[in-house]
Amino acid sequence: MAVLSNEIKLILATHLAFYRRHPWLMVLFFLGFSLGSALLTAISGLNQEANTRYQNSSALINNPVTHLIKPLTGKYYIDGQLWLTLRQHGFVNAQPVLRGRLKLNNGQIFAIQGVNTLLWLNKAQLKQSGENSGKAPYRFSLSTLLVDAQFKERLYTKNDNKAQFELKNGQQQPDISWMGEIGLWAITDIANADYLLDAKGKLSFIELSHATDKQLAKIEKLIVGQAQLIDAEQQEFDVLSKAFFFNLTALAMLGYIVAAFLSFNAIKLTLTARNKLLKQMQLLGCTKLSIQLSLAIELIIVSICTALLGTLGGYLIANGLVLDVNRTLVNLYQLDKSLIIKWQWSNVLLGFALNISALVVILLAQTKQVADKGKLMFYGLLASTLAGLIWLLNYATNEYQALLLCFTLLMLFILLVPKALLAVVSLPVRMTDPLKQWLHADTRFHLKDLHIAIIAILVALGSAIGMQIMVKSFSHTLNAHLEKQLSADIYLRSNTIDSNLRQALNNLPEVEKLSIYMESDGKVNHVPANLSSFGENSTHYQHISLTSGLPITADNFTNKGCLANEQSAIKFGYSLNDLAVFKQNSNTYSCRITGFYYDYGNPRMSLLTLEERQRTSKLNRDIFGYSIRLKNNTSVAKFSERLINEFNQDSTKILPNKRFKKMANDLFEDTFVVTKALNGFILAIALLSLCTSLLSLSVNQLKQLTILRNLGVTQQQLLTMKLLQTAGIVVFTAVFAVPLGFALGFALLKFVMPIAFGWTIHFSLDLTSLLLTCLTLVVVSIFCAYLPIRKLTNLEAKEL
């Protein structure tokens, strides 16, 4: 055993010496694995934060929050008296929280949160004594507002003057203190928050921890009719945001695949370069077992290091993306807490597990036994991929099967494109120029060495094109949808419906139609849902498009009829004439589904009914205001002025159609910011893969190029030829990546989108931007290839 360990130590020392002599090789090797796991751990980090966002109370008690006492659906506050009642009944683990927004005179908004400062101070003192024992203590008074340092610039006007809070009842301005890692919600004492927000003793919610089933039952009795008790882990956000995180995880997996190809290259490169070294060690008496064991140890060490590096990278990426993710999650998926990305050791473990399995697969693929069965494996894989593809095209029903469909498409192209490229370069071409003859033969000869780079570029570009098609189609469909749905000329925001104003506006000769918008939140069969109405008859619903293509008529609302969004049918399994039971607190509203309508971007189930029915249903509801369609010859600006002057409406509440559409579009653009950023990372990894491949090629090509230089070929000629060769290969790969992108776009639009999000999108193509993407990749590839090729062709005369 001692002999074996000594032998392994000696071999490992030799490997280390090898890496010291080839630091770039080590950097590429490490980078390949780190980048892949960085993408994956970044998304996993975001996901975990979203899942465990209640691990620490927002009221800053150390216990994890298990339940929340929230206002009844449709209400926004609970009476502070309820907290006192709970305490009187011995529930001391209940912490009140008050949330609200304050506006600054520079137009910025501050989200503030009032908590029990005694608990907060205790926690802060503890943290201080542990971490910052040398620093001065925080100064904190009841009027202090603690704000995350990242929001510092919000507090200043354009002229660098400190902005003031716009407080309705002349309250005193709060003292601002800056602190790190507070997040979206600025913290103050709950009494101060009540004073600033003029909340009059109301609370946003109460956090509970460590409540037994018996206690929960008692609490439910105490709060009945005033508030609702909700399990912290079963928030609407968890149900609604699943598809969003699924989308991100799928993208990260794609990134990992591309990065694994990069690593494959790096491993191939290190193994090729060390092939001689391994043989020499065997010649000198090192046993095969020791060499294999030392390789295994090396791989484990590499996996640990790259997992650590990857997690660090992932932590940085996640922190870079967290603001965009938060914005999307808050706006679209009802996230009630901002996510703060923390270092997670579980991600290091995930990265390690992924890296070690990828390394093992890659090493197994290099073994002679596998290489000998290459043909059999190729045809076996091709047949199973084709069979899988056909099956999934016909029977994919859940998001994982839809994703698998994308992977089978990728696999099909990965298997076929290198063969197709080889067939293209093997075509007999008659050439008389010896350099061209050499270039043609050399391309055929070295295509195998570039396989991995070709596949990495194919996967990255194909997925980028697929994603571009999906985003373009979504944006095109959304625009067309908004064009129709937001067809009114002016939107007048109001949280009440004034029947006099409504009547007066309706009677104006310029007004063609006046509708309202009213919405109730609730659940249908435990699925988050809303019930809305626009007016008293079907004429107010003409801006809605039914999936059947039919117009909306009075028949749609007869016999308790209502309309449901497309998601209800695709994602939640409802059919025409099904009875939908909408539940809000203890009230229910039932209706029969008579049609489905397009409703892009909405993750919930949505029902449309008539105004009168919603009004008489006892459901809590929010009123959003009026939508006004003007007659053709009426100016929107003039009518807006009339609303301000004649009807005393606040100008900030009047939104012309264009502004409203822009707001809706911006909201969805935000959703794709993260997608686009991840796609950029994947392309960057693919380009790095190209660089690695060219570097690994240089090991085999040096001799050939030296001979060419000996025969009188100039350095410039060599450089031009090799660059042309690379450009040619990338162009050919891009030609194959376009159909792959189309196929992926098709799969994303026809399978992933409907299954994961519940909406159908029509295929839309922007050829110009697609060609621009391909062209950019070719130019950047040549740029990336320049340095390794220059290094390769820069042969000095003495080396010849």
Next chain:
Amino acid sequence: MIEVKDLCFSRTDGDNKQNILNRLDLSVPAAQHLALLGDSGSGKTTFLHILAGLLQADSGLVSVNNQDLSLHNENELTLYRRKIGLIFQHYQLLNCLTVKQNILFQHKLNFPKQTASEFEHLVNELGLENKLNVLPDQLSGGEQQRVGIARALLNKPQIIFADEPTGNLDRKRSHQVVKLLTELCSERKINLVMVTHSNQLTDYFDQVKVLRDGCFE
């Protein structure tokens, strides 16, 4: 001591079987030096590789220091190789290690807990004392071969197999290297088997054998 009886070796390329070595017999007493001559393709390197445990014979007896190599499996052959000295035409130095690390490599494999007491004496004798911290590719061919010899000798082998160690050297340097190698082996009573093309180097050897088409002349 080397004993070879009735040794046969063949290579198969598709359906063609080619006999490389035919019924060879050889005996080299302990501490003697043998030069193995022959044209290119005569089978001398193959024969040396069989003696060094890098290849296994089809049939016949190959006994080195009373060890029957035909009975050894791959692992035992590796351990056997560790105990002998090997010198190659292309030096086979580990390029990422320094000269010193290269010389000590096999010794450390064999004697992990022993210090190489002969190291200083040997590097001085071979004129490598000023080159210990450089990498092999910064050395001339002759110097690299001397590193190979130092590595083989430091391993305290009872036998050294050298495969055309002068193949890459000029005439003068070839004589220097072979003279040095045979002298060092004589001092240490080591068996030496050397494959060479050159008839002019045979004066340094006790026994000379010429291989032609897989048979001794």
